[in-house]
Amino acid sequence: MSKVIVVTSGKGGVGKTTSTASIGAALAQTGKRVCVVDFDVGLRNLDLVLGAERRVVYDLINVAQGDAKLKQALIRDKRIDTLYLLAASQTRDKDALTDEGVERVINELRSSFDYVICDSPAGIERGALLAMRFADQAVVVTNPEVSSVRDSDRIIGLLDSKTRCAERGDRMDKQLLLTRFDQARCSRGEMLSVADVLDILSIPLLGIIPESADILRASNLGAPITMNNASSIAGRAYGDAARRLAGETVPMLVPGTKKNLLNRVFGRRAA
Amino acid sequence: MTAHVSPIQTMSFRARSLLAFVLEPTLPVSEWLGALDAWLARSPAFFASKPVILELAGLDIGFEEYRDLVSDLARRQIRVMAVENPSPTLVGPGLPPVVTGGRAVNILPAPEGETTPVAEPKKLDKTTTLIIDANVRSGQSILHPEGDVTIVGRVASGAEIVAGGSVHVYGALQGRVIAGVSGLPGARIFCREARAELLCIGGAYVSAEDMDPKIDGRSLEARLVGERLEIRILN
Numbered sequence: 001m002s003k004v005i006v007v008t009s010g011k012g013g014v015g016k017t018t019s020t021a022s023i024g025a026a027l028a029q030t031g032k033r034v035c036v037v038d039f040d041v042g043l044r045n046l047d048l049v050l051g052a053e054r055r056v057v058y059d060l061i062n063v064a065q066g067d068a069k070l071k072q073a074l075i076r077d078k079r080i081d082t083l084y085l086l087a088a089s090q091t092r093d094k095d096a097l098t099d100e101g102v103e104r105v106i107n108e109l110r111s112s113f114d115y116v117i118c119d120s121p122a123g124i125e126r127g128a129l130l131a132m133r134f135a136d137q138a139v140v141v142t143n144p145e146v147s148s149v150r151d152s153d154r155i156i157g158l159l160d161s162k163t164r165c166a167e168r169g170d171r172m173d174k175q176l177l178l179t180r181f182d183q184a185r186c187s188r189g190e191m192l193s194v195a196d197v198l199d200i201l202s203i204p205l206l207g208i209i210p211e212s213a214d215i216l217r218a219s220n221l222g223a224p225i226t227m228n229n230a231s232s233i234a235g236r237a238y239g240d241a242a243r244r245l246a247g248e249t250v251p252m253l254v255p256g257t258k259k260n261l262l263n264r265v266f267g268r269r270a271a
Numbered sequence: 272m273t274a275h276v277s278p279i280q281t282m283s284f285r286a287r288s289l290l291a292f293v294l295e296p297t298l299p300v301s302e303w304l305g306a307l308d309a310w311l312a313r314s315p316a317f318f319a320s321k322p323v324i325l326e327l328a329g330l331d332i333g334f335e336e337y338r339d340l341v342s343d344l345a346r347r348q349i350r351v352m353a354v355e356n357p358s359p360t361l362v363g364p365g366l367p368p369v370v371t372g373g374r375a376v377n378i379l380p381a382p383e384g385e386t387t388p389v390a391e392p393k394k395l396d397k398t399t400t401l402i403i404d405a406n407v408r409s410g411q412s413i414l415h416p417e418g419d420v421t422i423v424g425r426v427a428s429g430a431e432i433v434a435g436g437s438v439h440v441y442g443a444l445q446g447r448v449i450a451g452v453s454g455l456p457g458a459r460i461f462c463r464e465a466r467a468e469l470l471c472i473g474g475a476y477v478s479a480e481d482m483d484p485k486i487d488g489r490s491l492e493a494r495l496v497g498e499r500l501e502i503r504i505l506n
Binding site: 124151153154156157158160200202 | 408
């Protein structure tokens with residue numbers, strides 16, 4: 001039974017593309033067939049983060065409009081053979097996507113993949129609404145700061161009203177992925193705590209990903225962190241999130257709260 | 272050579288039923304406009320996108336005065352869509368058409384997204400309470416002019432509740448609440464954790480900026496006393 005998951009947030013720059021790639025790669029590493037789909041038409045990034053930018057020949061719009069077959073457009077990852085990418089067009093814009101076209105593509109993807117992960121663009125306009133429209137599940141990516149939380153709240157409201165799932169009367173399964181979490185700033189009161197965010201958004205927590213320089217390095221190398229540096233703190237956090245998405249129960253670790261003498265000594269010195 | 276045959280275009284006529292607000296000017300017209308201005312000062316551009324009908328049954332004015340009235344209203348962003356029961360001299364090109372057969376109605380809920388407090392108080396013969404057992408998310412609007420609204424959950428920042436009667440929020444109130452739009456006196460706002468952006472009962476409102484900082488986060492009750500909103504901290 002395949003699952004279509006939308007990774008959305010409302011706010012831009014919180015880590016949707018990074019999370020789509022990292023979680024997609026982690027799921028594919030366990031042997032599941034995963035296709036990640038970039039819905040950010042005109043501003044595509046998923047291909048860069050996966051290191052496939054030179055191999056994009058056909059894209060989502062070509063397939064949706066019938067100019068190309070899905071098989072021609074899918075880009076297989078060279079490192080994990082069950083991971084595929086359907087890139088977005090860079091030259092067109094979001095108006096080229098239609099409901100019917102996207103529905104056809106998603107249905108075709110369902111038949112050959114265990115997980116179809118849709119990377120939503122930022123905002124609440126057509127691109128974001130199309131990315132969530134045919135999803136069964138949602139991962140709401142949020143940074144622990146006020147504007148991101150409010151935008152995520154808005155997006156949650158839209159997930160409950162503008163999706164096929166909502167129109168059928170079902171409640172879409174939504175989970176929160178808290179990214180760029182910085183325990184030090186949270187303790188100083190500069191960022192919201194996990195409890196604050198959960199209190200406002202009231203959806204179950206999928207994972208907490210710490211702010212990490214390793215993530216940028218991984219992006220630059222064109223490999224998601226779960227592929228490139230899976231044992232780093234952020235890599236392990238994404239790995240745990242992927243396992244929870246697949247249904248496993250994994251204890252939640254709040255990054256930065258492990259009391260470690262070395263950390264405290266060096267932490268103070270570095271400040 | 273290909274011949275292009277254009278298909279016969281069919282026109283589809285549809286009927287639509289709209290809700291219009293009725294303004295009833297009284298003599299002297301300048302005084303009535305003054306009262307209208309005072310109302311508009313509190314709610315500017317209220318009529319900007321709403322259809323307005325003028326009830327002229329009791330108005331005995333000449334043609335010129337009537338034309339001036341219509342343009343005075345237009346200057347206040349009130350576009351008169353039609354008139355009811357005018358005297359026969361008050362019709363002419365460029366002036367609103369006459370309509371008949373309008374029914375008085377209780378205000379029905381507007382489509383989602385529109386938030387319109389009622390212009391004139393309508394007497395409600397049946398009030399109902401709307402209970403919402405979930406959080407109201409940012410950007411959502413709850414509109415229930417027929418009675419009270421009870422939210423068992425939080426009202427997020429950027430959300431809006433518009434109720435004909437009272438509003439009860441058993442959770443944090445971070446959005447906007449407009450109560451008492453039906454005009455019934457005695458509408459109140461209750462909440463468990465006050466962080467509202469705006470509290471409004473009838474026409475009187477207070478925004479977050481003007482609220483006393485000591486009510487922040489407390490359980491409170493807001494009610495209309497005369498023309499002012501009075502806030503009381505509970506427990």
